[in-house]
Each structure stands twice: as structure tokens, then as C-alpha cells.
Amino acid sequence: xxxxxxxxxxxxxxxxxxxxxxxxxxxxxxxxxxxxxxxxxxxxxxxxxxxxxxxxxxxxxxxxxxxxxxxxxxxxxxxxxxxxxxxxxxxxxxxxxxxxxxxxxxxxxxxxxxxxxxxxxxxxxxxxxxxxxxxxxxxxxxxxxxxxxxxxxxxxxxxxxxxxxxxxxxxxxxxxxxxxxxxxxxxxxxxxxxxxxxxxxxxxxxxxxxxxxxxxxxxxxxxxxxxxxxxxxxxxxxxxxxxxxxxxxxxxxxxxxxxxxxxxxxxxxxxxxxxxxxxxxxxxxxxxxxxxxxxxxxxxxxxxxxxxxxxxxxxxxxxxxxxxxxxxxxxxxxxxxxxxxxxxxxxxxxxxxxxxxxxxxxxxxxxxxxxxxxxxxxxxxxxxxxxxxxxxxxxxxxxxxxxxxxxxxxxxxxxxxxxxxxxxxxxxxxx
Numbered sequence: 175x176x177x178x179x180x181x182x183x184x185x186x187x188x189x190x191x192x193x194x195x196x197x198x199x200x201x202x203x204x205x206x207x208x209x210x211x212x213x214x215x216x217x218x219x220x221x222x223x224x225x226x227x228x229x230x231x232x233x234x235x236x237x238x239x240x241x242x243x244x245x246x247x248x249x250x251x252x253x254x255x256x257x258x259x260x261x262x263x264x265x266x267x268x269x270x271x272x273x274x275x276x277x278x279x280x281x282x283x284x285x286x287x288x289x290x291x292x293x294x295x296x297x298x299x300x301x302x303x304x305x306x307x308x309x310x311x312x313x314x315x316x317x318x319x320x321x322x323x324x325x326x327x328x329x330x331x332x333x334x335x336x337x338x339x340x341x342x343x344x345x346x347x348x349x350x351x352x353x354x355x356x357x358x359x360x361x362x363x364x365x366x367x368x369x370x371x372x373x374x375x376x377x378x379x380x381x382x383x384x385x386x387x388x389x390x391x392x393x394x395x396x397x398x399x400x401x402x403x404x405x406x407x408x409x410x411x412x413x414x415x416x417x418x419x420x421x422x423x424x425x426x427x428x429x430x431x432x433x434x435x436x437x438x439x440x441x442x443x444x445x446x447x448x449x450x451x452x453x454x455x456x457x458x459x460x461x462x463x464x465x466x467x468x469x470x471x472x473x474x475x476x477x478x479x480x481x482x483x484x485x486x487x488x489x490x491x492x493x494x495x496x497x498x499x500x501x502x503x504x505x506x507x508x509x510x511x512x513x514x515x516x517x518x519x520x521x522x523x524x525x526x527x528x529x530x531x532x533x534x535x536x537x538x539x540x541x542x543x544x545x546x547x548x549x550x551x552x553x554x555x556x557x558x559x560x561x562x563x564x565x566x567x568x569x570x571x572x573x574x575x576x577x578x579x580x581x582x583x584x585x586x587x588x589x590x591x592x593x594x595x596x597x598x599x600x601x602x603x604x605x
Contacts, residue, residue: 219567220267220287223248224300227275227285234308243315249275250334251320252342253352263316266337266569269562270344278303281310288345296346329365332358333571333605340562341569362605363543363558366573370603377579377597380507386499391446394496395433397544398425408544412492413478418467421460425450444590447490452483481550487582488550490592495546495553500578504600511574511600514563552581552594560605571605 212225226245233241248265252274255262260277267273270290277283282305291297323331336359339351397408401422410417417425432438432449452460457480464476482488505511545556557576562569578598586593 219564220271220273222567223265223267223273224285224287227273230312231304231308234311235306246312246315246319249273249316249319250323250338252338253335253355261313261317261320263320264338264342266341266562266564268341268564268569270341272338272341272345275312275316277313279305280313281305281307283309283313290345294345294347296349329362332362336362336560337562337569337571340560340571344562359560360543362571363560363573366558366575366603366605367543367545367556370575374577375599375601377577377599378507380503380596380598382500382503382594382596386503387494387497389499390493390497391443393498394493395429397496397546398422398429402426408546411545411547412482413475413549414547415464415471415475415479418463420463420467424452424456424459428452428456443490443493444486447486447493447590450489450492451486452480457484478550482548485550486590487592488548491548491550491553491580491582494580494594495548495555497555498557500555500596500598501557501559501574501576501600504576504578504598507598508600508602510602514561514572514574514602550582552579554579563602572602573605575601575603 212221223245230241230243230245249263250265252262252264255276260279262277263275265273267287272288274286274288275283276286282303284301284303286301287299289297289299323334332355335355339349339355343349343351397410401408401410402419410422428450432441432446435441438446460483461476461480464471464479482491505515543556543558547554555576555578559574559576561572561574563572564570576598577600578596580594580596583593583595
């Protein structure tokens, strides 16, 4: 039978006076009074939460006939924290702070606040121990809520785990998200991409200078190498057809040969393009792989892909489709994106050039979703970055979305140096 506290509404006679600890002035012990509330969710969400936990304990211990338990609805299990049957629950109170209820026994727990200290190393604030029948009642309710949570949809459970994990990562730079949670992040991002189909924002013409493209060749090489692994976070298409792992491995092998040259880093983009272009033998193998991987590809489409891979212009479009510098430029076009990321990006990491893990956005393999397409005449790129955002008294799961398109500018292209006209947009969305 479920405890009445689990409803999160009211409960009656949960702690009769016979169970009260004797000679304890409950309000004084907890440093609160029933008639005074110092904090509200809007004034200080974290301190309000600590205040309401104390108030809940006090009301249960005092034998109150009606107790509001909605504060417990904020708490969810912290992954991987079971210890000898004891559980730990957390409630995100900001992008880089959270409140913890750490069970230490059947009738005892610790309550404390965790925040991001110096150098993004977590700092524990105000650790207080509580024990008694009231605490046992709260533990029972939290356990029942944990069991009830597992009956919700898989997406709902994953969202709660992701919010907690991202906030923990923001608080402590050494925290690593559990692999089972990371492996499912694509599902939520793909759901968002499916919703966006046909409803993408209008892209406006933008200027992309060399400053935003300084790491383009490294971005492209890293992207290809990551995609040969099962955990690759990008979808690479050529002329609208997704390239198979086998074709990407051929890309990776050619890149490996380029990088074996000690002086390759000094090579210009044009020099690397020439080395990466597919020769006659490469094209013959790719043609056969395309026929094997998808029987629906027409011969004309295969010819188009082969021509793109063999052409310096097509390979140049590939490099530009992989560049990760567009986000930094597009952030200036969207106040929503700037606000979302400014809550987490510190002065030391003020851009997304290198796809690092920084603040409330995920950067790096497996923590973002990247879709790119390149043709003989241009490229397109979509990048979705997962993030958390505190809105009033809720920490929500959101994403920053970047859309970039480049068209070959024939009039301004000279010899093997290809010029582009760029268009882009950046927006945010709930996940």
C-alpha cells in the first residue's frame, strides 16, 4: 500500500505524539518557525528547498494533521549511489548546483547543497544530519517515488537522469556521465530533429572569416575518425546519401596517411584536399560499396557521389561541412542561444571551437549530434548541443541548434581556392 505522503498533496496522523522525541523544541532545533518563510522559489531556489525540507520534518514531528509534501517531488535518485541499501536523491536547483538527501540509515539522512567551487571542483555546503521517525517517513516516501518513477515512459526517466547528470557535470569537471545514460542521448536528440523536419528556422546570410575556420582540417579529420567507431556522434552524407562505415574507413585511412607526414600541420587546405581526393581505384571500391549498402541508390546518384569524392571542389565542400567554428559565429545571431550557453561557459572556455565539455552544454564525441552533407556545389550542417536551463523553479533539458549552409561562389573562386557564400541560424528548443 502506497504511503499517503507519496501523493505529494497532504497526509494526516503520520506521526502520532507517542513517537515524538521528548524535550525537543522542534522549530528551534531546525532553526525555523512555522509562521515565517525566509525564502521563496523565486528569491533563492536552493535555500528555499533546504527551508522546506526542514519545515517538512518539523511538521511531521509536531504531529500536524495535514502536511504538504510537494517538496519531495523535486527529488530523484542519483545514479550509482546505492550503498548497503541506502539511497541518495538529488534535486537540481540551478545549472551547476543541486540539493542532496543522502540516506545513512533506516531513520537518518544528511541534507546538503552542492555547488561549483573554484576551478569547477564541487563544493559541499551546509551538511546537516537528521534522524528520527519523521526522517524514516520521508525516506519511505522517496523510495516509493523512486519506484513510481520507473513506471513512467523511458523518455521521461531519461530526461530526469540527464538533467541530474548534466548538473553534476557542471558542478564538478571530473564527473563522467554514466555510459548507459550517454548511450541513450541520441534518442532524445533524434526525436527533436524529427520534430524540426519541415520547421527549420530561416537561414540568413552571414560572414564567416578565417578566424572561425582555423581548426577546420582538424575538425574534419577528427569527425571522420570518430565516425568509424560505434559511438560516433555524426551523420555524414554525400549528395544526400549517408556514407557507410566502410566508406568512412577509406576516408580515415587516407587521413591517416596525410597525418603521418610530420609537416602535415603546415600544409594548406588546398594541399590536403589534393591528398584526400579519391583516385580511380578508390572510386571503384566506393562504387561497389554504394551498390552493396543500399540497393535503392540509382546509378546517376552513385555517379554524382563518385564525382564529388574525386573532385577538389567536392572534397573542399566536405572540409567546410565538418568545421565546428560556425557555432561561435551563429551565437551572435541568437539571444536565446547566448543566454543558454552564457550560464555555463566561463571566461576560460568562451567558444565551442574544439567541442570540449564545458558547462551545461555537451561537447565531444557522444554528447552532441551533428548532421552534415556535402556536394559538388556546397554543404549543409546541423549541430544539436544538449544543455540544461533553470527557468523559474525548474531545471529543464534543452538544446542549442545550429544550422549552417554554404554555397560555392563560382565568381569569387580562383583556381583551386574555393569561395563560399554562407547562410545560418541558431535557436533553442526543449527536449
